[in-house]
Amino acid sequence: MLKMRLFLVIAVALQPSLVAAAILPDTIGAFKRQEGVHKPNLPGPAGLWQELGLRDSDTALYGAAATFTATAYQLADSTAALAAFDWQRPASSKPSKAASLAAETADSLLLVEGNYLLSFQGYKPSKPELKAVLGSLQHVDHSAFPIFYLPEPGFVLNSDRYITGPAGLEAFLPGIPASAIAFQLGAEIQSAVFHNPKGDLILAVVNYPTPQIAMKQLAEFEKTGLTVRRSGPLVSVVLPAAADPSLAQDLLKQIYYQANVTVPEHIPTLKDNIGNLVINAFVLIGILLAITLVGGLTVGGMRAYQRRGGRDPDANTVISLHLE
Numbered sequence: 001m002l003k004m005r006l007f008l009v010i011a012v013a014l015q016p017s018l019v020a021a022a023i024l025p026d027t028i029g030a031f032k033r034q035e036g037v038h039k040p041n042l043p044g045p046a047g048l049w050q051e052l053g054l055r056d057s058d059t060a061l062y063g064a065a066a067t068f069t070a071t072a073y074q075l076a077d078s079t080a081a082l083a084a085f086d087w088q089r090p091a092s093s094k095p096s097k098a099a100s101l102a103a104e105t106a107d108s109l110l111l112v113e114g115n116y117l118l119s120f121q122g123y124k125p126s127k128p129e130l131k132a133v134l135g136s137l138q139h140v141d142h143s144a145f146p147i148f149y150l151p152e153p154g155f156v157l158n159s160d161r162y163i164t165g166p167a168g169l170e171a172f173l174p175g176i177p178a179s180a181i182a183f184q185l186g187a188e189i190q191s192a193v194f195h196n197p198k199g200d201l202i203l204a205v206v207n208y209p210t211p212q213i214a215m216k217q218l219a220e221f222e223k224t225g226l227t228v229r230r231s232g233p234l235v236s237v238v239l240p241a242a243a244d245p246s247l248a249q250d251l252l253k254q255i256y257y258q259a260n261v262t263v264p265e266h267i268p269t270l271k272d273n274i275g276n277l278v279i280n281a282f283v284l285i286g287i288l289l290a291i292t293l294v295g296g297l298t299v300g301g302m303r304a305y306q307r308r309g310g311r312d313p314d315a316n317t318v319i320s321l322h323l324e
Helices: 002-020 046-051 078-088 127-135 166-172 211-222 245-252 274-306
Strands: 031-033 056-063 067-074 102-104 108-113 116-121 161-163 188-194 201-207 227-231 234-239
Touching: 046 166, 078 108, 078 116, 078 161, 078 166, 161 166, 166 188, 201 245, 211 227, 211 234, 227 245, 234 245
Parallel strands: none
Antiparallel strands: 031 056, 056 067, 067 116, 102 108, 108 116, 161 188, 188 201, 201 234, 227 234
8 A cells, every 4th residue: 555655656746747748739729739748750760860969859649620740859959950850851842931941841841940840740830829839849949050051053952951970971971981071070061962954963061160170181082082172161072973073063163162351340329420529529618618717716706805904915925126
């Protein structure tokens, strides 16, 4: 009996933590969550999810007049969420206005909110419903997305990938050895397919922390036999190795890095107005005149006081002129 009571106490104590483990809310608009907390079956290699820093996940079935499935993935940061978005985005999807980074099909929506990747299958929430879902997320990382260097001409929609480690490289760019990339030096990769009548090409842009690291790694890329080019901290690579050299070079020339030094400009304010300068000058003149007037009245008043009663304040003043 004592063991049974102890079990019930532990179960009650653990119940709040079980409820807190849910990422998705109990309701989305008129739809009510039909199931408890569940971990989704991770699509794709588990090692890639681990590389993206998957912290938690949740999937649920919502039902009312119809049913749909919602899934949430909490990742390490916004860059990891971007990489997961590129990976999980349907090839037939189109950009969506639901979020700054979102894609949709006729009956599905995929979007990024900070370090969260959210998927809705069978229903696309309205803006108020989506706002409520996003507002319920905890510990959202709103750091900025990385800068994109991929060119637009020939870009194949939904072919871009963002790679942060060896697992992503093996999944999306197996033609480049990990030794050439050197992820341990802080490298990250943007890649995409570019259409050409003579054959589609894959362009990979490797971004290093400094130009010096990129220069050092350029020699490793040249050993692979691929067409490469460096611009600042960027090393661009074209696959496959048998690609037309002229086409590859034309594509590489579209990738360039230009460092800009930004100097803060002085923003004029009301204090910089020439009218204020004139006004301040007159104010200063008025102050000096007031000081002069007060000083003159003070000296004159003291001398007038000394003359009271017939006394001459200059009586004891003797002026001697020695004229010889």
